[in-house]
Amino acid sequence: MTPPFPTALVVDDDEAIRQMLAAVLSREGFAVTTAADGVEAVAAFAAQRPALVLMDIRMPRMTGLQALAEMRKIDRATAVILMTAYAEVETAVQAIKDGAFDYIIKPFDIAELLLLVGRALQMRSLRDDIAVLHRELSASYRTDRILTASPRMAELLQTIAKVAKSTATVLVTGESGTGKELVAAAIHYNSPRSAGPFVKVNCAAVPEGLLESEFFGHEKGAFTGAAARRRGRFEQAEHGTLFLDEIGDISASLQVKLLRVLQEREFERVGGTDLVRIDTRVIVATNKNLEEMVRQGQFRQDLYFRLNVVTLRTVPLRERPEDIRLLASHFLQRFAAENRIDVTGFDDQAMACLMAHGWPGNIRELSNAVERAVVMSTGPLIFCEDLPEQLACRGDDPAEPSLGPSPEPDHPPVAGGTPLRDQVSRFEARVVAETLARNGGNRMRTAQDLGISRRSLLYKLQEYGIS
Numbered sequence: 002m003t004p005p006f007p008t009a010l011v012v013d014d015d016e017a018i019r020q021m022l023a024a025v026l027s028r029e030g031f032a033v034t035t036a037a038d039g040v041e042a043v044a045a046f047a048a049q050r051p052a053l054v055l056m057d058i059r060m061p062r063m064t065g066l067q068a069l070a071e072m073r074k075i076d077r078a079t080a081v082i083l084m085t086a087y088a089e090v091e092t093a094v095q096a097i098k099d100g101a102f103d104y105i106i107k108p109f110d111i112a113e114l115l116l117l118v119g120r121a122l123q124m125r126s127l128r129d130d131i132a133v134l135h136r137e138l139s140a141s142y143r144t145d146r147i148l149t150a151s152p153r154m155a156e157l158l159q160t161i162a163k164v165a166k167s168t169a170t171v172l173v174t175g176e177s178g179t180g181k182e183l184v185a186a187a188i189h190y191n192s193p194r195s196a197g198p199f200v201k202v203n204c205a206a207v208p209e210g211l212l213e214s215e216f217f218g219h220e221k222g223a224f225t226g227a228a229a230r231r232r233g234r235f236e237q238a239e240h241g242t243l244f245l246d247e248i249g250d251i252s253a254s255l256q257v258k259l260l261r262v263l264q265e266r267e268f269e270r271v272g273g274t275d276l277v278r279i280d281t282r283v284i285v286a287t288n289k290n291l292e293e294m295v296r297q298g299q300f301r302q303d304l305y306f307r308l309n310v311v312t313l314r315t316v317p318l319r320e321r322p323e324d325i326r327l328l329a330s331h332f333l334q335r336f337a338a339e340n341r342i343d344v345t346g347f348d349d350q351a352m353a354c355l356m357a358h359g360w361p362g363n364i365r366e367l368s369n370a371v372e373r374a375v376v377m378s379t380g381p382l383i384f385c386e387d388l389p390e391q392l393a394c395r396g397d398d399p400a401e402p403s404l405g406p407s408p409e410p411d412h413p414p415v416a417g418g419t420p421l422r423d424q425v426s427r428f429e430a431r432v433v434a435e436t437l438a439r440n441g442g443n444r445m446r447t448a449q450d451l452g453i454s455r456r457s458l459l460y461k462l463q464e465y466g467i468s
């Protein structure tokens with residue numbers, strides 16, 4: 002944030018100009034320091050870290066351009082305005098490319114200078130805000146923010162930490178709402194690129210005809226409506242990470258172009274011939290079975306191999322029942338605080354309902370269900386009737402809860418491609434949770450009903466996170 006008395010450094014070898022500019026900026030509320038050449042300027046800059054530098058280009062010992070380069074090594078956030086004679090405009094333009102905020106041609110009028118100074122400080126303040134937001138965002142994507150009690154997800158977190166250090170392309174697969182974007186962001190924010198941008202494109206949300214320009218940008222006049230050159234997402238993610246969600250939805254021709262960028266790290270903007278080189282890490286995600294798509298000829302095999310360097314699989318919520326309780330409690334606290342509603346927990350029957358549901362929409366569905374329940378609740382506990390209708394127990398006789406949204410109430414839906422062990426665990430968690438709820442939380446009676454020892458029941462309750 003800009004301090005109340007911003008500091009400015011005025012650099013010019015002409016003493017009269019130095020004094021005049023110092024007087025003008027002091028009147029505007031700046032604390033001003035002056036320097037007579039580039040060497041003095043860099044020393045003053047390092048000592049004071051001013052918010053603004055106003056600097057002549059042509060000076061003895063060290064030019065304004067050389068001083069600018071040194072200053073950028075110390076602090077890139079400072080707004081530097083260069084002053085130049087008309088003949089040096091080309092040099093000034095180069096200076097902007099090298100990181101100066103703008104230039105002003107001598108002789109200039111004070112009102113014009115102050116306008117530029119105002120804009121420069123505004124830009125600096127925006128940059129500060131962005132830096133704060135970026136820090137907050139990276140904190141929220143640390144791997145320890147991916148809440149889980151599941152051993153399979155814990156393994157995934159360990160892999161994220163390893164993969165983050167490399168620059169390898171990563172393919173994240175998993176059902177919708179299982180946290181693929183969270184995984185991609187965690188890789189970025191734990192990687193050496195974390196200070197760079199994390200840019201996301203949902204390939205299924207952009208009309209097919211526009212996706213190429215979205216990826217690679219376009220030159221002015223490339224197509225009707227292309228009024229100016231536009232940088233694409235690959236360029237925007239320079240020195241950072243580009244996350245391409247729903248990669249299974251891109252056309253055959255874009256698959257070829259993507260393969261080329263991944264291999265050669267260069268491309269042309271739409272309608273252009275200049276080669277653009279990039280240093281961007283790519284993470285892609287899909288909820289489709291790419292291997293199957295390759296077999297069916299819908300996805301290029303060479304691209305699949307290129308993307309499949311490291312594959313991370315997120316686990317559906319129904320295969321990690323221990324996470325249902327953990328995440329439900331987390332969302333409850335979050336939404337209660339956000340909505341300032343005094344809700345503290347779930348009634349046992351409501352929790353049994355949550356445990357028994359199949360969660361086809363995974364964590365997103367759970368988060369929505371809990372948000373709704375928090376808003377609907379009337380007391381400190383959430384009851385079945387606060388939960389969305391598709392959760393089986395809602396409106397049912399509490400003595401006879403149904404077994405979920407399956408059309409055949411005696412069986413949980415059978416998930417294709419899911420290991421038998423996981424399906425059996427899921428069904429077991431459901432049976433245990435519902436029997437416990439039916440017995441009003443009495444463990445002895447629940448154990449008797451289930452025909453197992455109390456000790457086995459306790460073990461299972463712990464295993465599945467049922468209280």
Ligand SMILES: Nc1ncnc2c1ncn2[C@@H]1O[C@H](COP(=O)(O)OP(=O)(O)OP(=O)(O)O)[C@@H](O)[C@H]1O
Nearest residue numbers: 146147148149176177178179180181182183364365
């Ligand atoms: N382990 C977790 N801990 C906390 N929140 C989570 C967790 N996993 C997912 N979420 C939250 O669930 C929601 C869905 O996650 P996300 O968008 O990453 O899923 P996705 O797999 O990318 O979904 P889609 O395929 O539909 O894009 C987000 O709000 C995310 O913050």
